[in-house]
Amino acid sequence: MGSVPRANGDEPFLAGVGDTLHAIEAVGVALLLRAPDAPQLDAAAVVVTPLGSGVVENVRLDDEVFATANAYRSGRVVGALPMDIMSGHPELSAFAPFPYAVGSAPVFAGGRRPAGTLTAFWQRPYGGPQPWELAGLASGARRLTRELTRRARAGTPPVPPPVPVVVAADTEVSGNVTSTAPHLYHLHKLAVLLSSAADTRKAVQMTVQRLTGGFGALGAVVTSLSGRQLRVLGQQGCSGRFAAELDGAALSDGSPEADAVATRRQCVLSPADPRAAGRLADASGPGERVSGDRTAEGAFWVVVPLLSGQRVIGTCSMAFDAGRDNLVAEQSVLTALATLLGQALERTRLLDGQHALAARLQRILLPGTLAGHPRLTSASRYLSATSGIEIGGDWYEMIRLPGGGVALVVGDVEGHNVPAAVVMGQLRGAMRAYAAEGHGPGTLLARSDRLLVGLDTDLFATCCCVALDPEHGTAEIATAGHPPPLLRTPDGGYPALGVVPGPPLGVAATGADFPVRRLDLAPGSLLALYTDGLASAVDGELPPRALEEGVADGLGLGELCDLLTDPDAAGAPPHHHDDAALLLVRYEGRYEGRAA
Incomplete structure (x- = not known):
């Protein structure tokens, strides 16, 4: 999992964001763009240091506290103090590991209204951004404005992806990511999302989306254990045939998922393993494609059991490109992810049952x-x-x-x-x-x-x-x-x-x-x-x-x-x-x- 794939064409954005981070000595810098279907700004590209996991990915346009929203509405560079942010959004203390000073500058895409913002975070208990820091942030925003304007005039207006592209600050855009900062960033964000998930469907959807969009998985599928069978709760990037065969599969059928349940250990399938064939969606198939320009060829699978206490409650299967390195060094990330998901599914399944009972009582009344x-x-x-x-x-x-x-x-x-x-x-x-x-x-x-x-x-x-x-x-x-x-x-x-x-x-x-x-x-x-x-x-x-x-x-x-x-x-x-x-x-x- 050493090299995180990035969508083609992201390099200018990542270079601009990364250069800005180094120039202003921030712990995290994010390019946020106006969401097409909601009144909010969503992160499109993020460059982080190990201290930057508290970068905020989604900000409502009408928010009165975040510098991001104020910069977007006013069209000016705006700074915010840590104490103001925490007093206005006390919930941030649950997932922001440090107090942050925040600065934000608007970015444009050829129009009079901003297309988004470039927002920087400094790990700082007191005081806001310094004038020189805001000046450097404004300079970075102007650089990104030129790139956004060029794309808009070429017919490709900026739209944020479901999960932002994240790279480490110590990584060259053209090289491989050797830092674990992006993986820890996505793991932290997933932990925050799962802690607030109120139903199983949403928890699974957020997980597979973060796996494919953040961790770079070619495909992912989550199952739950129902008696002696596996039930598919959600998937992305997998073939319809594989998902259909896995849904309702018996624990006695010898599948990698069944092995993971029986042994309570991870199961890794190499690209040469015949059991890995046909699992990923065919990029040429109707309505099925693998993210980016990657193919289903040469992929290995990691199947992890989902535990709640000492009980196995399901599995999470992930496919990665065979060219990915440092998988063994990053097993702890997959283990932590499986632990988070297992705990979340146990909680949401209980909530699902309680909510169904409450809904039935409500219908009776x-x-x-x-x-x-x-x-x-x-x-x-x-x-x-x-x-x-x-x-x-x-x-x-x-x-x-x-x-x-x-x-x-x-x-x-x-x-x-x-x-x-x-x-x-x-x-x-x-x-x-x-x-x-x-x-x-x-x-x-x-x-x-x-x-x-x-x-x-x-x-x-x-x-x-x-x-x-x-x-x-x-x-x-x-x-x-x-x-x-x-x-x-x-x-x-x-x-x-x-x-x-x-x-x-x-x-x-x-x-x-x-x-x-x-x-x-x-x-x-x-x-x-x-x-x-x-x-x-x-x-x-x-x-x-x-x-x-x-x-x-x-x-x-x-x-x-x-x-x-x-x-x-x-x-x-x-x-x-x-x-x-x-x-x-x-x-x-x-x-x-x-x-x-």
Whole structure:
């Protein structure tokens, strides 16, 4: 593992970054570029010394503390003190082994706005970058700007890779990496990523991505032990046939992975070993390729058992170019990697099981179907942002009323635990009973408030209740410390509803008042009821833009719900690590509606 492969064309970047590091005597320098699919800067090329493992690879554009974000937004050279960085981002102390002073200079690619930054790190407990250091950093940024501009004009605008190219500061760009600094850097980053992984899929994805993009593996596959069989959890760079054969393979079949499980030791396959044939993706095969200009020819495999305590829980298999040297000298890196991955998989598998149980309980507490009406079309979604056995207190409901109307209810009980779920179930059942008696939104909330006050709990709840009369096209709305519905009119307007909110349920010792607002609805009007997991941090309401983009694309209500509750979807509202309940109801007027 002595020579880390680098993508063709990276040499000018690495040379510029490396020369800057030496000129300003930094412990690490990174070129960060604007990510194409997220509002952040991602590291593209990093040059490090053994003290530079704390280089930050990803920085949000709106960050107010990191010099990287400030330099990008302002277009100026910016420095930051170690104490300011740690006070603004205390989580850095968990993975930055030293306090760092940071300086950052913008880089451009022919445009007026920066394409990214050149950011330097100095291992320094006190004081920020010196003027001469920032001047040298600015000089390096100008050099990289010329290279970025040349590439942009040639039709290859800069885009950061999933994993940055990392080389040691004591390495010539054209030579072999003899320092272990890049490997220790990637091992450190992987340890940080795995410590925060909340599910097995994500942990495996991050591992194989770092193996192929950072450690230079030609391919990698991770398996888990299920009874007497191996199950593939994820792979990259492997052939589809090999992955299919490995998935479900018995421990008795004599595969290298089975040997690693049985012996609890690493298994190394030389390129001449027939068991190594056909494992890597064929560079010429459809949809399959090996990273860079490397081929599946002449690769050796290292298969390591994944341990949790004294138990083998799976394997990690990695392919490397046969020309790589110093493999024996760097066995400790592979051993440490396998240990980290084994511990992470044991933890995430436990979380997966707990989360599945919590999700099942949550589904039991929420309605299986929505009460329909021929003049209404409806859809709903619930998105859990909790992990493990935690259960959220968000809920939604549609209830048929005695007079032919429909009550819409969305609420949120404080907390993410079993007591919150119990209170949510009590409130939901009580509201259904009160609505069945024919009470309007104000009375329904008032009675629910008295119920919650009478319960022996310190929890409170917020709630929005709407009574729809589909026959006459009217809506009565009352809220208890909850944002009002978002109303989209047929002409695309989003009028203010003028709802006067009442207090949250369960906070007032005496009876509270919940004012009711009456509205007329035109056919085609769309109501969105939601909890604060979908609300904007600015005004606490669902941004109309998020809803409008889906409507403009002609999405049905079910698809619109999927868009609004997908935290990774373009145009989706911001998610604040909280549960989200969403209920969409469109008044169709004389047209037949349906549940989506």
